[in-house]
Amino acid sequence: MYHIASEETYHHGEIIFKEGSSGDWIYVVQSGSVEISKTIQGHKYVIEVLETGDIFGEIDFLGGTERIATARVIGETTVGIIDREFLDQEFNKISEDFRLILVAAAHRIKKMTDRATEFTARKEPRVSKVLPVMFKFGDTLIKGYLGNMSTWGLFIQTDNPLKPGHKFSLKLNLPGIKETLTLKCEVVWTRIRPEGPQRPNGMGIKFRDIDMKDYRILKQYIKEQGTDEKEQ
Template sequence: MDAACWNRQATADKPGIQSLIPTKQNLTLEDRMDNTSVHNLAIEETYQDGQIIFKEGSAGDWIYIIISGSVEISKEVAGEKKIIEVLNAGEVFGELGFIGGLKRTATAKAVGVTTLGIIDREFLDEEFNKLSSQFRAILVAITHRFKKMLDRACDYTTRSEVRLPKALSLVFRDRESFVRAYTGDISSGGLSIRTENPLPPGHQFRLRLQVPGRDDPVQVHCEVVWSRKKEEATPGKPSGMGVRFCEISDNDLRFLKQYVSQASEDG
């Protein structure tokens, strides 16, 4: 996940490598507090209990180290929050954004009053550039592969829910215009969309879903998990895309879960 404790001892023959590879160690509190002193910090920030540091899917490449307090790392899976880990003083998070240039793969939230140090970007760039180009490429590849595995795992979890082969009308906007389409199947965490104009994987967009029994459409912020163009389609696999729900209001989520549950019983 987007959080780890860094090894604070760098080898002499490979400068910077140990400080860039995320590792998990059984450090004492004293060790963790000492760990904060070896990083060049640009600024310090204090967050109140429950305050969001960054949200899943947001842009950002700052790396944080916890000076005091704790940070909850969570991910939304099938419309529900799943806590991945709670980090404590001396631990570092946010490294995937820096190494791989990825959007935040999880949400970070302060637990209690928490003070964070933001590691100096110039220092990070200098350390990262000490590595050979081949090793840098390996690190970047690892982060991107990890992101793909994480997305597929979440998509599998979503697909394990009850899904309905219902043809509900929906509207989304591509790069040029609004597109009317139909869903092939739906759950409370995502759906597949049948369209000849699929968006690329990773693309985020706002979707309006017209559900029977409701006058106003359900509005959801989505991310494309897979995409199949018209020329790639087969009789059993039509063109379209699979999306997961990234952000939906509590009322809309409750309504959608109730609709899926009721429709599956009626079906």
């Protein structure tokens, strides 16, 4: 059914490719199983387990992006690599408009996968702790209050929320913790106007990167404070 250029056999637990790595080969499972997963703040979230006949890696080929997930084999597994020259020839046969549609669809699927995984990560324990926070974004000094915090991200109540997609670094000092946590953040959503007493104006933040030591400190702090399931 597919034009297979070569085959590779992996043992249980071996990685075919890692999330964030380069590469645009498309694979098909010949035998065995392949687990597709994403990692957020040190936690693995399994997206799908592929069986014989399933293909993977196609989003990276179409979108020209880095690998959007990790592919790990379960048990003894053989995968076929679909002939790249054949794929390029077939892809170039279709109209430019349709190629653009496919590329746009691949990027949208990647974004939807990222958002869905992040939403799952938000189900982790959170704690509402009102703490003053202040940081600089360019030449602008942002002041507000921190709350609804998890190992995934936090909410900052502020009259001057940044736009979604803006990235910044945050130095966080938690009560009773000597170490200052360094968090690389990105704005996911913004609320310009309050929507009732429990939904003030501000911005939802996800952690783009956090040192493992800081992550453990934050996780322990949240555990000791107890959890709060309220949304902000």
